[in-house]
Structures are given as structure tokens and as C-alpha cells.
Amino acid sequence: MAITFEKVNFSYGAGTTLARSILHDVTLQIATGQVTAIVGQTGSGKSTLIQHINGLLKPTSGRIIIDDFQLTASTKEKILVQLRKNVGIVFQFPENQLFANTVLEDVMYAPLNFGATKAEAKLAAEQALKRVGVSSELWYRSPFELSGGQMRRVAMAGALSSNPNVVIMDEPAAGLDPKGQAELLNLVQELKALGKTVVFISHQMDHVIAVADQVIVMQNGHVVAQESPKKLFNRDLSWFETMKLDLPKAGQLAEKLRKNGVFLSRRPLTLIELADLINKEVDHE
Amino acid sequence: MNNIMIGRFVSGNSWVHRLDPRTKMLITFVYILVMLWANSWQTYAWTTLFVIVLVKLTDQPFKLYWDGLKPIFWLILFTVVLQLLFTPGTPVLFSFGPLRVTVPGVINAVYVMVRFVLIILMSTILTLTTPPTSIANALESLLGPLKKIGIPVAELSLMLAIALRFVPLLMDETQKIMNAQKSRGMSFSTGGPVKRAKAIIPLLIPLFVGALQRALDLANAMEVRGFKDAVQRTKYRVLSYQKTDKLAFVALGGFVIIFFVIKELAHV
Amino acid sequence: MKHSIKRKNYDKIRVMNQAIKINNLKYNYDSEQTLFHDFNLEIESGQWVALVGHNGSGKSTLAKLILGLIESESGEISVFGEKLSIDTVHHVREQIGMVFQNPDNQFVGATVADDVAFGLENKQLPSSDMPQVIDEALTIVGMQDFKDREPHMLSGGQKQRVALASVLALQPKIIILDEATAMLDPDGRATIMKTLQNLKLKFGSELTLITITHDMDEAILADRVVVINDGQLILDGEPSDVFSQYDILRQNGLELPFVVELEAQLKPQPDGYLNERELIQWLSHLKK
Numbered sequence A: 001m002a003i004t005f006e007k008v009n010f011s012y013g014a015g016t017t018l019a020r021s022i023l024h025d026v027t028l029q030i031a032t033g034q035v036t037a038i039v040g041q042t043g044s045g046k047s048t049l050i051q052h053i054n055g056l057l058k059p060t061s062g063r064i065i066i067d068d069f070q071l072t073a074s075t076k077e078k079i080l081v082q083l084r085k086n087v088g089i090v091f092q093f094p095e096n097q098l099f100a101n102t103v104l105e106d107v108m109y110a111p112l113n114f115g116a117t118k119a120e121a122k123l124a125a126e127q128a129l130k131r132v133g134v135s136s137e138l139w140y141r142s143p144f145e146l147s148g149g150q151m152r153r154v155a156m157a158g159a160l161s162s163n164p165n166v167v168i169m170d171e172p173a174a175g176l177d178p179k180g181q182a183e184l185l186n187l188v189q190e191l192k193a194l195g196k197t198v199v200f201i202s203h204q205m206d207h208v209i210a211v212a213d214q215v216i217v218m219q220n221g222h223v224v225a226q227e228s229p230k231k232l233f234n235r236d237l238s239w240f241e242t243m244k245l246d247l248p249k250a251g252q253l254a255e256k257l258r259k260n261g262v263f264l265s266r267r268p269l270t271l272i273e274l275a276d277l278i279n280k281e282v283d284h285e
Numbered sequence B: 001m002n003n004i005m006i007g008r009f010v011s012g013n014s015w016v017h018r019l020d021p022r023t024k025m026l027i028t029f030v031y032i033l034v035m036l037w038a039n040s041w042q043t044y045a046w047t048t049l050f051v052i053v054l055v056k057l058t059d060q061p062f063k064l065y066w067d068g069l070k071p072i073f074w075l076i077l078f079t080v081v082l083q084l085l086f087t088p089g090t091p092v093l094f095s096f097g098p099l100r101v102t103v104p105g106v107i108n109a110v111y112v113m114v115r116f117v118l119i120i121l122m123s124t125i126l127t128l129t130t131p132p133t134s135i136a137n138a139l140e141s142l143l144g145p146l147k148k149i150g151i152p153v154a155e156l157s158l159m160l161a162i163a164l165r166f167v168p169l170l171m172d173e174t175q176k177i178m179n180a181q182k183s184r185g186m187s188f189s190t191g192g193p194v195k196r197a198k199a200i201i202p203l204l205i206p207l208f209v210g211a212l213q214r215a216l217d218l219a220n221a222m223e224v225r226g227f228k229d230a231v232q233r234t235k236y237r238v239l240s241y242q243k244t245d246k247l248a249f250v251a252l253g254g255f256v257i258i259f260f261v262i263k264e265l266a267h268v
Numbered sequence C: 001m002k003h004s005i006k007r008k009n010y011d012k013i014r015v016m017n018q019a020i021k022i023n024n025l026k027y028n029y030d031s032e033q034t035l036f037h038d039f040n041l042e043i044e045s046g047q048w049v050a051l052v053g054h055n056g057s058g059k060s061t062l063a064k065l066i067l068g069l070i071e072s073e074s075g076e077i078s079v080f081g082e083k084l085s086i087d088t089v090h091h092v093r094e095q096i097g098m099v100f101q102n103p104d105n106q107f108v109g110a111t112v113a114d115d116v117a118f119g120l121e122n123k124q125l126p127s128s129d130m131p132q133v134i135d136e137a138l139t140i141v142g143m144q145d146f147k148d149r150e151p152h153m154l155s156g157g158q159k160q161r162v163a164l165a166s167v168l169a170l171q172p173k174i175i176i177l178d179e180a181t182a183m184l185d186p187d188g189r190a191t192i193m194k195t196l197q198n199l200k201l202k203f204g205s206e207l208t209l210i211t212i213t214h215d216m217d218e219a220i221l222a223d224r225v226v227v228i229n230d231g232q233l234i235l236d237g238e239p240s241d242v243f244s245q246y247d248i249l250r251q252n253g254l255e256l257p258f259v260v261e262l263e264a265q266l267k268p269q270p271d272g273y274l275n276e277r278e279l280i281q282w283l284s285h286l287k288k
Helices: A047-051 A077-086 A103-115 A116-134 A148-160 A178-193 A205-211 A237-242 A249-259 A271-284 B021-035 B041-058 B062-086 B103-127 B130-141 B143-147 B153-185 B193-199 B202-222 B244-268 C002-016 C059-065 C089-095 C114-124 C127-140 C158-169 C184-207 C239-243 C246-251 C258-265 C274-288
Strands: A003-010 A020-030 A035-040 A062-065 A069-071 A087-090 A166-170 A197-201 A214-219 A221-229 B092-096 B099-101 C018-028 C034-044 C048-052 C074-079 C096-099 C172-179 C208-212 C224-229 C231-239
Touching: A003 A047, A020 A047, A020 A221, A035 A047, A035 A205, A047 A062, A047 A166, A047 A197, A062 A249, A069 A077, A077 A087, A087 A148, A087 B153, A103 A116, A103 B041, A116 A148, A116 A178, A116 A221, A148 A178, A148 A271, A178 A197, A178 A205, A178 C208, A205 A249, A249 A271, A249 C258, A249 C274, A271 C258, B021 B041, B021 B103, B021 C034, B041 B103, B041 B244, B062 B099, B062 B103, B092 B103, B099 C074, B130 B143, B130 B153, B130 C158, B143 B153, B143 C274, B153 B202, B153 C224, B193 B202, C018 C059, C018 C208, C034 C074, C034 C208, C034 C231, C048 C059, C059 C074, C059 C172, C089 C096, C096 C158, C114 C158, C127 C158, C158 C172, C158 C184, C172 C184, C184 C208, C208 C246, C224 C239, C231 C246, C239 C246, C258 C274
Parallel strands: A035 A197, A035 A214, A087 A166, A166 A197, C048 C208, C048 C224, C096 C172, C172 C208
Antiparallel strands: A003 A020, A003 A062, A062 A069, A214 A221, B092 B099, C018 C034, C018 C074, C224 C231
């Protein structure tokens, strides 16, 4: 399922005195079956962008093509349900959306809304819960009795249970501990292995390096870069400064080393690369 | 984003901003009271002029006020239509079936609309130029005498201040939960009334749970910062009437007197 | 005789130097789950202690217990020698400031200045003294230019700095930050950590700092790292000691700080643990 943005503009309260322009001429492609990371400063339009992929927001002008679905300013609200069935979104702090009496019922909500029978929905919910690692003893408990980490997983299952082809996540790692973060990255890779298209917003460049095939960089509502992480993170240091973007930790440390007279032959992006380069450098002497 | 302006404060340093909040509350109160006596185009013109002058004095772009009016547009329209259709009298302009639009109806509709708009503008002036805590402080001070008959004025005003502070947050939260549930296929627009009422549960429960969590967090934060009760506290924003307040009261007096003069003259 | 007097004085000094002492603490989530059981911890005055553990390890509960926001089953918590009880809780809280995780849920005032004022109002500071105290506190965290801003105009990191200023205005001897950076973006996180380092420089041994976190790159900045899990004290010591226990940290759902992980991969390896600055120095010397 390919996603294409063609000259998409968006403003809140378009046509009123309060109109605030958020996205400007956004044109981009997200390839089927790949993992795409969206990065950029807080307020650069990342969240607004992803809300266009399932029609929560409609472009003020331009169009978005999600497989065979076309979204424009005039798309009717009613047919958006078809789109949303295929595009699951895990919002920031998704645990805030839980509502049902039991974990299972909460996760069944999406498939039921999208027309599944009770039996089908239950099966889908169980599958989704297993996928995110919620053990079956918890399925009949109230979601509000769970720990923060468990609630997060249940909420993620709630977005995956309709078996969408596209999975979008808005800062899914926010507030997770190191173990939770590692599990999240595993989940992203698992979803990719299942052939899903994954789009995630992140502030952690080490996560981008770990799982993304493609990075989209946003600044003030513009797409300023769209390329592979490797290419992106080898751009000039000054570019990262103007974009107020971090390098992965390995790259950051390499830059600090450079300032102190330790030059590495290239910019490392992971810890292993950095260690290798340092070892080589020291060996030479 | 929320574009509801009612209750939102915008900082500034205008003449109105610097007025004592009690002055502003009293002006607003007296103004709304006086409005009840308005009954002719002359009196409405006078009250409108007063508000326009005040809006000018706040030094804020008019669009802020316009945005404050927008959310209640439908309410105004509804009231206006009721007035248009159900005011008896002659002459009748035109009619369809049992409904007839009369000249007094049109006049009433216009008056009602003007009254609505003016009252909203007036309260927007108050909230736009006065931080919620100051409004609460003013209320506490003005209602002070009620403490003597056992009404916990200090507690109530603190509650009000905190409630006002959390309104925008809860609006944001509602939007977020709505987005999350819409993404999970929630729809308000299909099905019968029972189904629609049921559809709101996935919205309400997270909202309540979230608000409760916020309340608990806030209670902790308040206690840790030494909050014991609302009574034994000093105030950062001390209320004291200044020269400008006296001037404002004189202006208010002038407004009221001229209003009633115009009203009487219009009758003659 | 002489000896015993001396000894008594020594004990007194030792007690005064103890910011927090937790003795045989017992606390249950509910009737089934015990969190803390015979838990002991002493924190010396003037230290910066990082309290680390994965989510749900009990670290935030411990902070709430210290402040008397929740009650323990049994055991004793003392703050500067004063035992926490219903009678002393208000006095104990006067000495401890706390910054919580969610930036929005602890912003009481309608503007930045009003928020800092809230605690001062509770303390019944005369109104005329407040503006100066507020200015000073905001200057320490670099928010003095935002005095009249409303919370919705601030970023998460800025709100947390205001929360810190609100605490500083009350001049506590101990400040606890309970995952205060968990909901922030890297920029906000960096400014908070920078502010804490400045605080430590400014107040030195007069301020005891406790940062609760699961981010090891933050923990590395502290003088002492305490690792807890399931209400148990797992590790306790200087960063160099704690970070040399790779396996134990991993078993408890934690990672190593980036530099420590890197040092493990280097050949030749440095003698013992180095922080980032030391590592860079060591490498640049090695090259020469």
C-alpha cells in the first residue's frame, strides 16, 4: 500500500480569521512494506501530517493517495471509514484512549466498528494482544487495573486489531523504559516482516537508525528531506544545527571527539561502528 | 485546535488590563443589568457604542472577539429564528402555513441578536484581559461578606481558578480522544438514538479517567507545595483600587445615567 | 565519660548530615502485592542521587512515601532527623520540593509568575516580598522573560523549568525530580539536565538532589546511583561501581549509559569507568 502526498496544504480554521497554516506544499512518497520515520522539531507539523493519512484531517488543497483511496478537501466523512480500516494509528500516550470493561473488549472495539462479527473481532483482538505481548491472564481484567507499560501495549493492540495494512505511530516510545523501547523496536520490525507499511514519528535518532528504511524531515510545515537514514545522517553538521536535529548518539560523540583532535575516517551511526572506528584509529598510531 | 475564546486570557498592558479585576467584574455586572432595560434602537446604539469603546481600549485585535462569538453562532441563530417566527403582531410581512413573520418579530430578532452579541463581547472583554486567578480573587473579595454566613468563599474561588485553568487542557484532551476513537472506527453519524448515545461512551470514559488522573496529580503537586487550606494564604496579586479604577467607575456612572436619559427621551 | 559525649556529638552531626533515612520500610500496593519489604536507604545531605529502575519498579512510589503523600505499613522515614508522621508531615514537606512527570498537571497558576507564587502564598509570605522571590527563582532556571506567559504558550521543557522554579522559590533542602524529563523531547530534556547541573554548581552541598529516572544517560550525571526493582535495593554506589555491573543492570530491565557501553567495546580498554569528558580526554591522549 503506497502512500503519496501531492502538494498538500493544510491550515486549521481555513477561511476564517484565525486560520493557521500548518503544512505547506507537502509532496512525498511512502513505499509499501517499508518503515518510514518522520522527524523534526516539536511543532514542525509531524502530527498534523500523519493525521492526513487516515483522514482525521483533510487537506485544504492538494491530495493524498493511499493505495486506491483518494483524499481531498471534498472527500465525504462517510467513506473515510473504509480508509481508517486500512490505516491504524497509535497516538502519543495511547493508554489515554482505553475505555472498556475488559482488555479484550477494548481491543475488539475497532474490528467491531469496521463490521466484523463478535467471533471475528474476538479472534482478531486475541491475535493483536499476543502480538504486543499481553499475556492471556490479563485479557479479562479491567484495563485500568494494569500497569502503565501494560496499558500502553493494550492500547497498541487496540490500533492493530483491525489488521490494518498501514500502521502509524506518534512517538510510540515516549515515556517507555529501555526494555519497553527495545520491545517496541522489535514490534516495528515484526510488523514490517508481516508486510505492513509502518510510519512512526520519533525524536530518538537511534531508533530511526535502528529500524527505518526512509526518513522524512519536517521543518515549519515543509518537508525538507526525504531519504535513507544513512544518507541523511551523513549530511553536513551545520545542516543538523539549522534543523535543530540530533545526530544518533554515536555520531554526536564522534563530533565531540573531532573537536578534541580525534578524527575518525567517517561518521559512525551506531555504537558498534563507533567502537570499530576508534579501535582502528588507535591501532594505527 | 480549540478556537473557543470564552474564558481565555491574553496578556497585555492596556488600560483595561490594568484595571482592578473587581472594577471589571462590577462594570460587566452593571452593564448586563442595564441591558435588561434596553428597548429602543437608541438605547441599543448607546450600549453598543460603550462596548466598542471598551474593545478599542483593550488593544486586542478584533478577530479575537470575533472568534469568541463564533462558537455560539448557532445559539444566536436559533434564538433569532424563534423570535422571527413566533412574535405575534402586525403588520405581517409574509407567512407560510401557521408561521408568520411580523415587523415586531423582525425588530425583536435584531434586538435579541444585538443583546446576545453585546453580552458575549462584554464577558469576553473581562476574561480576555483578566487572568483567571485574578477573576477568582476578585470574586473572593466581592463575595467576602458571605463568609460571615458560613459560605467557603476562599475555597470556592480557588476551585474556580483551577477549573478555569484546566478548561483548555480538557478541550485538547477531548480532541485527542476523539481522534483516537475515530481512528478505531467510531462514528457519531450512523444508527438510531440509542446507538448514538452508546457511541459516546468510548469518549466519555477516557475523558473522566484522564480528568481524575489530572486531579490526583494536581492535588499532589499542591500539597507538596505546602497547600493546607484555601483560607490561610497570602495573595500574590493584591487587589487595590487605583486612580484609573475611580475613573472607570465615573465612566460607568456616566454610561448608566446617559442610558436612562436616552431611554426616557426615546419614549417622548 | 568524655568519650561518650564525643560520640553523642558525632551521632548528632551524622544525623544532621543525613538528608533522608529510610528504615525497615514496608509498603503494599494492595492486600496481595507487597512492594517494599524491609527497605533501607540513607541519603547524605548535599548528594546528587539518581534513583533508577524500570517502569513499575517502585521508584516513584518511594518518592511519594518520603513526602507522606501515601502511607507506609510500617518502618520509619526521617528527613534531617525528623521522623515522618501525621504531626510532622507539613514540616517535612517544607524541606522537600518535588517536580512531577506531567508538565501540565502540576501547573497550578494561570501564568508563570502565578504558578511560582502558589507555594509562596501557602507559606504566607507577605505579598510585597513575592515579586523579588519569584524573579530570583525564575532567573535560576532561565525563565525570567516568561513571567507573564500562560502555560499553553510554553513547551513541555519550559513548563518543567517553571515547576522547578516553583520549588526553588520555597528554598527546600531536598529536591526530588520524579521522571521530570520522561515526557519531554530531547531539547527539553537537555535544558532540564543543564539546569540541574547549574543548580548543583550554585548550591553545592546545601542542596540534596534526587532524580528518579530510567534514562541511564541522565543517571550518569549523579554522584551516586541507586538501582531498585520490585521494591528491592539492587545496586547502590558511585556511577563507576554501578555501571560495572552490566549483567545485573540488564537483568533488571536497564541499559548501560552510552559511553559505558562504548568503553566495553574498545581495545585497548580504559582502566575502569570514564565519563564522557574523561573518555574523550583519554582517547585524545592515546592518539598523541
